[in-house]
Amino acid sequence: MRNWSVVSGLIERDGALLLVANQRRNGAIDWSPPGGVIEEGEHEVEALTREVAEETGLVVDEWVGPVYEVTVDLGPTGGNLRVIVYRAVAHRGEFVFDDPDGIVFDAGFHASDACRAYLHDAPHWVAEPLRDWLSAPWQEHRRYDYRVIRGTTLAGIEVERL
Numbered sequence: 360m361r362n363w364s365v366v367s368g369l370i371e372r373d374g375a376l377l378l379v380a381n382q383r384r385n386g387a388i389d390w391s392p393p394g395g396v397i398e399e400g401e402h403e404v405e406a407l408t409r410e411v412a413e414e415t416g417l418v419v420d421e422w423v424g425p426v427y428e429v430t431v432d433l434g435p436t437g438g439n440l441r442v443i444v445y446r447a448v449a450h451r452g453e454f455v456f457d458d459p460d461g462i463v464f465d466a467g468f469h470a471s472d473a474c475r476a477y478l479h480d481a482p483h484w485v486a487e488p489l490r491d492w493l494s495a496p497w498q499e500h501r502r503y504d505y506r507v508i509r510g511t512t513l514a515g516i517e518v519e520r521l
Contacts (some may be wrong), residue, residue, distance in 0.1 A: 360431035361438035366407040367394030368419065369492070370447040371428060371444070374495065375468035378477050380413055382464055390493040391485050392444070403443050411447075414463040416455025421448040425500055426492065431484050432517075444486070483518045 369392055370377040378390045397403060397411035404422050411419055423447035431440040442469065454466055469477060471493045478486040488503045510516035 363438065364397045364444045365394060365440065366397055366403050366406050366410065367392045367442055367444045368411055368422070368447055369429045369444060370411070370417065370419065370450055372450075372468045376474050377415070377417075377466060377468050378474060379463045380465035381462045387480070389480045389482075389485075391481055392489065393463070394444075395440075395460070404445065407445055409454065410499070411450075413460075414456075414458050415452075415466050416457070417452045419447045419450045420429050423448055425501060426497070427476045427488050427501040429484050429488055429503045430505070435464050435509070437507065437511070440484075444488070487520070 368377075377393060379393045380388055380390055382388050387489050392408060393411045393414045395414070397406040398519050402408075403425075407422065410453055411417055415515045422445040427444050429440075429442040429444070431442075435442060456464055456466070458464070474493055475490055478489060481489075484503065484505045488501070491501075505518050507516050508519050
């Protein structure tokens with residue numbers, strides 16, 4: 360069983376939120392805020408700043424948060440996932456797509472309604488908290504807990520919120 364610690368960032372420009380396009384091993388594409396795995400010895404914010412730069416070319420100079428945290432019990436063979444989400448206060452740069460993991464291939468700033476549409480194929484634990492935040496952004500820390508109750512692939516899993 361593996362425990363995953365991941366960071367994700369809410370980055371806004373002119374009232375729109377940054378989403379990145381992720382191409383998965385099976386060829387499926389989903390959209391999410393940028394982020395990735397925290398490497399051993401890294402602080403959450405250091406990892407997030409590195410991941411955003413790697414995936415998008417943007418440099419974030421200041422973060423606030425965490426805004427929310429997500430935990431997912433992936434089932435008996437999947438382990439546990441923890442996602443910590445921060446919000447960018449200041450960022451700069453232009454898009455450059457040179458993701459060393461080869462997952463992110465596109466990105467863009469999208470209005471709330473467009474973000475909701477892009478989140479259609481995202482895992483439930485990505486989509487639900489982000490849709491909530493888009494509906495009424497908050498300042499205090501929130502937590503979302505989920506458990507996979509059926510299935511082993513993203514396309515076929517059933518998830519419940521705890």
